[in-house]
Amino acid sequence: MDVRAIFELPVPIWVTRETLGASYPTGYGALQFDIVMPHDHPPVGAPPAVPGIEMSTLSGELVVWAQEYGAFIPESRRPATAVHRVGVAVVKGPTYDHRSWFTPDHQLAESIDGWFDNVRTWVEVVTGQDLDPRHRVYDAEVVGAGLTFIEPPHEGALGLVAATPRVTPLHRSEWAEILNYVQQGTEPPLEEVLSRDARAAQRRNANRRAIIDAATALEIAIGRHVREHEADLPEVQRRRLNTRSALGDYISIAKESGLELAVPIAQLRRLNRLRNDAAHRAATASNWEAGEAVQVMIEFLGAHGTYRRTGEGEPDGGEFVVAEPESS
Known part of the structure; x- marks a missing residue:
């Protein structure tokens, strides 16, 4: 498969593990492409095969493709993982005589943010996952962030509050349907x-x-x-x-x-x-x-x-x- 690019999701999306290791058609406007999911290889997943590129540059503990975090997952949706990166393949777009430079790759670069926004809206509607990249909500908060006690130190007053979220991952069929909705422009x-x-x-x-x-x-x-x-x-x-x-x-x-x-x-x-x-x-x-x-x-x-x-x-x-x- 012609994997043209790797896309790091602005916010990881939780899916069931059955969703991994497959490709799904999608698109944005007139642009069409496939999303190639990482392989299920704990703890950080493994990249899809990219011909001509050394796999070591796309894998390793520092490159997270899919990782499971502490969360309450409904029993019917286990096992599950949070996807960080996906491959983008089979990119097809229109050509323009007056803008010959505006290739499908250029169209992909201009469209990928809008595509993710449409995808994450559907995922949030279907599952309740919170995927807003512009205003993240974290499961851990620092108590007294930016505060430094002078005398006495009072180190015990500062700390960290952590919570375990409830997450509803997407089934494979739901992920495929959402990507199709986005391709069709369905809101x-x-x-x-x-x-x-x-x-x-x-x-x-x-x-x-x-x-x-x-x-x-x-x-x-x-x-x-x-x-x-x-x-x-x-x-x-x-x-x-x-x-x-x-x-x-x-x-x-x-x-x-x-x-x-x-x-x-x-x-x-x-x-x-x-x-x-x-x-x-x-x-x-x-x-x-x-x-x-x-x-x-x-x-x-x-x-x-x-x-x-x-x-x-x-x-x-x-x-x-x-x-x-x-x-x-």
């Missing part, structure tokens, strides 16, 4: 992207944004759910639906119409109030309130969103996984 549903953004904001203590994004994701999902049941609504409630209907309206219509919802009306109203306070009254939200808002959003989207989550978690308490998109 995740907007409410799922907003859900990703709300979760990411809450992890970074951006509580106001977390609440606003969570409420917006909820508004999209409950609005669609109510409109899908429009024929079942009482006439007086149907007349309330218009282009200006907002989250509070949808919650009220659902309650007055007796629509069955997976999340209690009181919790939906609570999220609506949190959003109104954050957006219209400049209220400062706590991390607890942001977490509450995000959880309500997750539960509602899991039951009524475009992508349904399984009703039961893993036996070890692992996260929910995305089920098949709802059939219309």
